[in-house]
Every structure is written in C-alpha cells, then in structure tokens.
Amino acid sequence: MSMMCDVIVVGAGPGGSMAARTAAAAGLKVVMLETRQEIGDPVRCAEGVGKRALCQMVKPEPEWIAAEVKGAKIYSPDGTCIVMSEDKGGAEVGYVLERKVFDRGLAMEAARAGAKVMVKTRALGLLRKDGVPVGVSAMRIGEPLQIEAPLIIGADGVESKVGRWAGIDTTLKLKDIESCAQFLASDPSVDDQYCEFFLGNSIAPAGYVWSFPKGEKLANVGLGIMGTKSKPGEATRLLKQFMKSRFPNGKVLEMVVGGDPCSGPIESATADGVMLVGDAARQTDPFTGGGILTAMQAGIIAGDVAAKALQAGNVRREGLKEYEDRWREEIGVHLARSFEFKEFFVKLTDKDLNQLLGSLKREDMTKMDLRAMLRVLFRLNPKLLWELKHLVV
Amino acid sequence: MLTVNRYKCCYCGACVGVCPTCALELVETWLEVSADCRECGICTKICPVGALEVKA
Known part of the structure; x- marks a missing residue:
C-alpha cells in the first residue's frame, strides 16, 4: 500500500503530537506514525512538568494531571532538606502528569487539527530519490506501507532511527545518558505536596532519586544514574535498595525503566528533508532529565517551520535553518547551560x-x-x- | 554473542540509543539484534534491568 502527504511525523509522544498538531493546523496534510499499538504506554517518564510552561502551550485537561505540587524538596546525603516553592524555583515541577492519558490527549489534539494518526505502524527506513529523502517505508500491522512526503519529522525518542538514517549521528555515549528505573509505589510516608529529590553517590551515583507524588500517597519513586557509573541491572538494584530504606512498606504497582539523554544540544537536528524533535534530538535538560516541555516546544517550532519550508519550496537542510536557529535559541541555550551544571x-x-x-x-x-x-x-x-x-x- | 533475556527486558530502548553500530531495534516489546552487532557490550552496561549479556 502507498500514500502521500506533506509531512510524516515519526513518533506520537508529546514532541511528535505538537509537531503534527501545528503542521496540520497550518493546513498541511500530516501523517503521524506510532510504532506501538497504544499511544503513551508503556510510560518511560517521571511525569513531572512545569505548570506555567505547559499552560503556555496547551490547555491541560483535568484528567491529564495526576497531582499538583507546592514545590520541590531537595535532600542532601546527610539528610538536610531544602524547600523550594513551585512558583519560584520549581520550574521543573508543578504538575505530575498521567502520561498515558496526556500523550493520548495530545495525539487527539493533533488528530482533531487534521493529522492522520496511524498506530502499530513502524518506520523501517527513508525512501530516497536522487539521494534526497522523499518519504518513509513502514510496516503497518505487519503489512508493508510506503508513505511519500517531502518532509519527515523524527520524534522517535531515545532509540531514534530517523536521525541516523538521515546521516545525523545521535548515538549516545555512556556519559551522555542516564540509566533510569522507577516504581509507582503506594506508601503512607509519600509526601503528597512536594516533588522530592534525594542526592548522594551511594544512592544514585552521578544522578539522583526522585519521588513525584501522584495523589493519595502514591508516587513515582525512581532514580537515574550516569551510564558510565552503570552496570547491568544497576539502576533497578539501586532503586530496590532505596525503597527498602525510605519506603520499606511501599507497595509497587508499576515498574518503569528507560534511558534519559543528557548530552546537551547536538550539533545538528536537521538534514535534507528531516527535522528531529524531543529525545530524538537529545533535547532533554541534562541536569534535571526533564524533556516533556522541551520536546513540545521543539515540536511546535518544527511544525511551524514545516509549513513555511513547504510553502517556500525548500525542504533541504538550508531551508530548515529556521528550525535549527529557533530551537537553539528557545531551548538550546538553556540545555547548554544545564549541561555545564550537570x-x-x-x-x-x-x-x-x-x-x-x-x-x-x-x-x-x-x-x-x-x-x-x-x-x-x-x-x-x-x-x-x-x-x-x-x-x- | 549478544543475548537478550526477554523475561527481563522492559523494552525501554536505552540500549538502542547507545548502540554505536545501530544494530539494535526495538519492535514494540521485542528487541531485535542485527548482524551489525560487534559485541562491544555498551548496551549491557546501560540496561536498567540487566537483560543484555555478551556471551562467549
């Protein structure tokens, strides 16, 4: 089977959905591919997000939000606790999302704006004509599918392939990725009011432990450790150890693992006919690991530039320069600073x-x-x- | 040879992101290893659950 459109978005996470929504709203014919059969599941995220920044981009539905917090508490290895309020310091906290619902909600917004969403559809490679990408070959529920489009937005996450197919080396070195594990745990000692951060080289070497409340004594309790400090299964082992000491009676209802890029801004997020967005472009905050908002911001810019580039008739790399410039200005400067802190x-x-x-x-x-x-x-x-x-x- | 313990794998894709030869591919819940694998073992280190192992 084959089809044609203006823009293919690979990946229906927050970055992909915002790109698809923006491009579709600008009048483009958009197809968004999601490799999984269910958007947003399984989750690979601690789900914390800044309230103000989120509300600038979307109007959150009540069911997207699991809990609202007052701020952040940071614990030093010796137990000293520093409290920061949400409206001031906690740019990274405010809401704790229900990503399964949130991601689906954003995909729905993209669909309502006119994008065609295709689930259980995996991109296999780029179609090329005279060396230039002209679409994506895919597998949809086990059947081959060719989609032709002059522009491809790769929002395919930490395991991004679109970038590498397009010649952008996004391979993460072990020092540029955190190995993460998380339990959704129920425990009477969960702080329902604050996102908690625990520091210490014995509990999370070159990383930190978090507890993000999701209401009624339920929390995402997780940790990330730098790849260079990791060994097989280490993140899960350390998390179990932390649970034993801090939440000994914690009841685990869900297990989440993942790799979080912390490389700082990559050299290029564009190639001829291709823009990368979110984790695929390593646009996560290297210090906090937060990447929902930056992916959404980048998605909006990419969707906007897609419309302009197609209208101007230039989707080669130089035609996509506006995306490169704007994401660097709006996100990249902060990411670079954050990288130095990390x-x-x-x-x-x-x-x-x-x-x-x-x-x-x-x-x-x-x-x-x-x-x-x-x-x-x-x-x-x-x-x-x-x-x-x-x-x- | 790189082996995947599918009873342990939580299909998070961290291994795919660090693979220098692009030899790993995550197909929903199924991690595929291609012939490009050079058995460097980088992926085994990052795996949060220890599902990957390079066996002689």
Whole structure:
C-alpha cells in the first residue's frame, strides 16, 4: 500500500503530537506514525512538568494531571532538606502528569487539527530519490506501507532511527545518558505536596532519586544514574535498595525503566528533508532529565517551520535553518547551560553536596528562583563553585 | 554473542540509543539484534534491568 502527504511525523509522544498538531493546523496534510499499538504506554517518564510552561502551550485537561505540587524538596546525603516553592524555583515541577492519558490527549489534539494518526505502524527506513529523502517505508500491522512526503519529522525518542538514517549521528555515549528505573509505589510516608529529590553517590551515583507524588500517597519513586557509573541491572538494584530504606512498606504497582539523554544540544537536528524533535534530538535538560516541555516546544517550532519550508519550496537542510536557529535559541541555550551544571554536579562528592545544601539551611529559599539560589550558593561556597562562576553572574 | 533475556527486558530502548553500530531495534516489546552487532557490550552496561549479556 502507498500514500502521500506533506509531512510524516515519526513518533506520537508529546514532541511528535505538537509537531503534527501545528503542521496540520497550518493546513498541511500530516501523517503521524506510532510504532506501538497504544499511544503513551508503556510510560518511560517521571511525569513531572512545569505548570506555567505547559499552560503556555496547551490547555491541560483535568484528567491529564495526576497531582499538583507546592514545590520541590531537595535532600542532601546527610539528610538536610531544602524547600523550594513551585512558583519560584520549581520550574521543573508543578504538575505530575498521567502520561498515558496526556500523550493520548495530545495525539487527539493533533488528530482533531487534521493529522492522520496511524498506530502499530513502524518506520523501517527513508525512501530516497536522487539521494534526497522523499518519504518513509513502514510496516503497518505487519503489512508493508510506503508513505511519500517531502518532509519527515523524527520524534522517535531515545532509540531514534530517523536521525541516523538521515546521516545525523545521535548515538549516545555512556556519559551522555542516564540509566533510569522507577516504581509507582503506594506508601503512607509519600509526601503528597512536594516533588522530592534525594542526592548522594551511594544512592544514585552521578544522578539522583526522585519521588513525584501522584495523589493519595502514591508516587513515582525512581532514580537515574550516569551510564558510565552503570552496570547491568544497576539502576533497578539501586532503586530496590532505596525503597527498602525510605519506603520499606511501599507497595509497587508499576515498574518503569528507560534511558534519559543528557548530552546537551547536538550539533545538528536537521538534514535534507528531516527535522528531529524531543529525545530524538537529545533535547532533554541534562541536569534535571526533564524533556516533556522541551520536546513540545521543539515540536511546535518544527511544525511551524514545516509549513513555511513547504510553502517556500525548500525542504533541504538550508531551508530548515529556521528550525535549527529557533530551537537553539528557545531551548538550546538553556540545555547548554544545564549541561555545564550537570558536568560539574556529577563530579561532586557527598561531602561537597552536604556542604552546598547545608550552606542554604539559614537562607529563605521560598522567595528565590533557581538563578537566585545559585547566586546565594556561589556567595556562600565560592571555592567549591569557582568553575561555575561564568554561569552564575 | 549478544543475548537478550526477554523475561527481563522492559523494552525501554536505552540500549538502542547507545548502540554505536545501530544494530539494535526495538519492535514494540521485542528487541531485535542485527548482524551489525560487534559485541562491544555498551548496551549491557546501560540496561536498567540487566537483560543484555555478551556471551562467549
């Protein structure tokens, strides 16, 4: 079977759906492929998202949100707790989503805008004519399918193939990916009001443990460790260990694992006829691991540029330059900064972490945003943070 | 040879993202290993559940 359209979006996560919605709303004929039979499942995510930024892009339906939090609590290895309020510091928290419902909701918005959504349809490779991509060969419920389109948006996640087919090397080095494991756990000691972050090289080397509440003493309790610190099964082993010490009576209702890119901005997210979005373009925040909002932002830009490039009749790499420029400006600058923080953070010993968080004990964090907090940290720990001087001012 | 313990695999795709030869492909819940695999073992390290092993 074969078909034709203007844009093929590969992957129906938040990035793909926003790209499809935007492109369809601009009048393009859009086909969005999802390899799985169910959009949004299985989840590979801690589901935390900044409230304000989300609401700037979509109007969230109540059923997308599992819980709303007041802010974040950060625990140092020695147990010191720093509290940050959502409206100030917690840009990464605010809502804890129900991704299975959320992802489907966004795909629905794309469909309502006019995109054709095809589930259980896997992209197998790019169709080329004179070396230039002219579509995607796919397998739909076990049957071959050819879709012709001048433009392909690869939103195919951490395991992205579209980029590599197009000649963009997105292979992640072990230092640029976190190995993650998470339990959806029910425990009476879950903090329903705050997203909690636990730091320490013995509990999560070069990473952290999180507990994101989903209401009624239910939480996503998970951790990520840097690939270089990982060995087979290590993330799951450490998570079980943490559960034993912090939530010994926790009842596990779901298990989630995944790899979270933390490479910082890649050299290029475009090739002739191809744009990459979200995890596929490694657009996750390297420090926090958050990638829902950045993927959505990039998706919107890609959908917008798709319409412009097709109208201008140039979908070669230079015709897609606006996407490259805009994602770098709107997301990339932040990701690069965050990458530097991560590179510094992963070198800290437990003693360093105790010193840093301990120095904030007497400060009133409720009125500070992340930037202000960093300034205070730098003022109190100039020697330890000297390397970050250029990022603080 | 790279072996996949399908009773352990949670099909998250982390291994696919780190494979330097693009030899792994996740087909929904089924991880495929192609002949391009050079048995470098990078994927075994990143696997959160320890489902991958390079066996002699």
